[in-house]
Amino acid sequence: MKNSIQDLNNHLFAQIERLSDEAMTAEDIEKEVKRAGALVSVADQITGNAELQLKAAKLYADHGEKVLGHLPQIGKSAS
Template structure:
């Protein structure tokens, strides 16, 4: 697997470190804040998607009739 939630976590912490740079000011700080917002938005979508996958797997594990079909999108 190329990208993991661990990688996402590392990217988020790296962004926090960039925001913590006390030498950033003015336009540079505004650009870094925009980047942070974009990263946070994408990270949120990745986390939502991960939760959907996990919830789907839980559903599959708990369904009473394992012979029933699942939506094509959820097939492995």
């Protein structure tokens, strides 16, 4: 499965469109609000993870290989 920050943006904007649907009943709106809350929670985790990866990349760019021992090994299974 491949997803990107752009995919996340698309999902968030689609949710905004669903919440803006004036034809929804009160029950439909309540369901969408719960769904939106769950989507935002997941989006926060994804963006937090991306921010952490960016910080690790900046640390590596600023200090080189000497910091590698302090960074998690992304893409490698723990043994």
